[in-house]
Amino acid sequence: MGDYIHTNIAQDNVAMVRLELAQNDQIPLRRPFDPLIHDLDPHFKLTRFADLKGRGCKVPQEVLNRLLEGFQQDENGHGEQSHFMHMTMTKIGIGMDAAVVPIRHGGLSLVQTTDYFYPLVDDPFVMGKIACSNVLSDLYAMGVTECDNMLMLLSVSTKMTEKERDVVIPLIMKGFKETAYEAGTTVTGGQTVVNPWCTIGGVATTVCQPNEFIIPDNAVVGDVLVLTKPLGTQVAVNAHQWVDQQDKWNRIKLIVSEEDVRKAYQRSMDSMARLNKTAAKLMHKYNAHGATDVTGFGLLGHAQTLAKHQKNEVSFVIHNLPVIAKMASVAKACGNMFQLLQGHSAETSGGLLICLPREQAAAYCKDIEKVEGYQAWIIGIVEKGNRTARIIDKPRVIEVPAKEKDGELW
Numbered sequence: 001m002g003d004y005i006h007t008n009i010a011q012d013n014v015a016m017v018r019l020e021l022a023q024n025d026q027i028p029l030r031r032p033f034d035p036l037i038h039d040l041d042p043h044f045k046l047t048r049f050a051d052l053k054g055r056g057c058k059v060p061q062e063v064l065n066r067l068l069e070g071f072q073q074d075e076n077g078h079g080e081q082s083h084f085m086h087m088t089m090t091k092i093g094i095g096m097d098a099a100v101v102p103i104r105h106g107g108l109s110l111v112q113t114t115d116y117f118y119p120l121v122d123d124p125f126v127m128g129k130i131a132c133s134n135v136l137s138d139l140y141a142m143g144v145t146e147c148d149n150m151l152m153l154l155s156v157s158t159k160m161t162e163k164e165r166d167v168v169i170p171l172i173m174k175g176f177k178e179t180a181y182e183a184g185t186t187v188t189g190g191q192t193v194v195n196p197w198c199t200i201g202g203v204a205t206t207v208c209q210p211n212e213f214i215i216p217d218n219a220v221v222g223d224v225l226v227l228t229k230p231l232g233t234q235v236a237v238n239a240h241q242w243v244d245q246q247d248k249w250n251r252i253k254l255i256v257s258e259e260d261v262r263k264a265y266q267r268s269m270d271s272m273a274r275l276n277k278t279a280a281k282l283m284h285k286y287n288a289h290g291a292t293d294v295t296g297f298g299l300l301g302h303a304q305t306l307a308k309h310q311k312n313e314v315s316f317v318i319h320n321l322p323v324i325a326k327m328a329s330v331a332k333a334c335g336n337m338f339q340l341l342q343g344h345s346a347e348t349s350g351g352l353l354i355c356l357p358r359e360q361a362a363a364y365c366k367d368i369e370k371v372e373g374y375q376a377w378i379i380g381i382v383e384k385g386n387r388t389a390r391i392i393d394k395p396r397v398i399e400v401p402a403k404e405k406d407g408e409l410w
Contacts, residue, residue: 046119114153116200130349135201145280154192159196185204190203220314222357228276232264233324239327240265260325264324271349272348286356286363298346299345299347299353315386316390318380318389319379319395321340321341328341328399362378377398
C-alpha cells in the first residue's frame with residue numbers, strides 16, 4: 001500500500017470532494033468527478049468494476065445467522081478459564097457491530113471491527129471516504145468515539161487498465177486516509193491485492209476503558225428510536241446510474257427529473273461519507289441504552305438484530321421513515337425492487353439507530369443539528385414484546401430536506 005499512499009495526484013483541487021461550508025453555513029452542491037481531468041476515458045465509471053451492489057453484496061441475513069452458529073457455540077465458552085472471563089468481564093462478539101474483547105491488562109477492552117464492499121459511486125475519492133466512514137461506523141455504534149488505528153483493505157480490479165489503476169487507486173486511498181484523519185486516527189497499513197472486482201474496506205481498532213463504550217442491550221419500555229441519517233442512499237445511487245440506461249430510466253422519468261436524481265446522488269454521497277462520530281459522542285451525553293448502525297441489511301434488518309440482543313423483553317416499532325427527497329417516490333415506481341418502505345433497502349454507511357430515554361431524545365436531535373448542521377429524527381418507540389422489530393403498515397415518509405434550495409445540498 002505504501003507505494004500508493006504517497007503518490008502525488010494531479011489536479012487534486014478538482015478531485016477533492018470535501019464539502020466546504022458556504023458563507024451562509026449551508027452545504028453547496030459540488031462539482032462531479034470528471035474523468036477527463038485525469039486523462040481517463042470520458043465514459044469511465046468506477047461502478048463498472050463491480051457486478052453486485054446493495055443487498056446483492058450481502059449473504060442473506062438468515063443464511064448468515066446459520067453460518068455463524070459454529071462461532072456462536074464457541075462464544076458460549078467451556079472450561080474454567082472461559083467461565084472466569086465471562087463472569088468477570090464484558091465480552092461482545094458475533095452478531096453485533098463490533099467485537100469487544102477484554103485484554104489482559106488493567107481492565108481494558110479491545111474493540112475491533114472490519115468491513116468492505118464494492119464501488120457504489122463513480123468518484124474514487126468519495127468512494128474512499130465512504131469506505132472509511134463505513135468501517136468506523138461500527139465503532140461509533142458502540143458509543144466508541146476514538147479509534148487508535150486503522151488498516152485498509154483494497155483489491156484492484158484485473159479489468160482496470162494501468163492508467164485507470166494509477167489514477168483511481170491513489171484517489172480511493174486519499175479519500176480513505178483523509179476521513180481517517182478527520183476521525184482522529186491514522187492508517188498504518190493493510191492489504192492490497194488484485195481481484196476481478198474492485199473492493200474497498202478496512203479494519204478499525206481501539207482499546208477502551210469500560211466507560212468508553214455502551215453495551216447495546218439496555219433498551220427499556222418507553223424508550224424512543226432515533227435515526228441520525230436519512231434513508232434512500234441505495235435508491236439514489238441506482239437512479240443515478242439509470243440516467244444513462246434508457247430502459248431503466250423509462251421506469252422513473254415521469255416521477256423525477258435528471259436534476260432531481262443528480263441532487264439525490266450528491267446527497268447520498270455526502271451522507272455516506274459523513275462520520276457518525278458526533279452521534280456517538282452524544283449517545284453518552286444523553287444516556288443512550290444501545291445503538292446499531294444502519295447498513296447493508298437495511299433499517300429493519302439492523303433494528304431486528306438490535307432488538308434480538310436486548311436483555312429486557314422489548315420490541316421496536318418504527319413509525320417514521322426519513323428519506324432523501326424524491327427517493328421514496330422512485331422506490332414506489334420500481335415496485336418491490338428496493339423494499340425501501342419495508343425497511344430492507346441497503347444503506348451503505350448509514351446513520352445510527354439509537355435507543356434513547358423518551359425525555360432525552362428531542363434534546364439529542366436538537367444538539368446534533370446544532371453541532372453538525374444535520375438533522376436526526378425520532379422514528380419509533382420501544383414497547384413490551386418478544387425482542388423483535390417491525391415497521392407499521394403505513395409509515396410516515398419524511399422528505400429530507402423538506403424544501404429544496406437552489407444551489408444548496410440540504
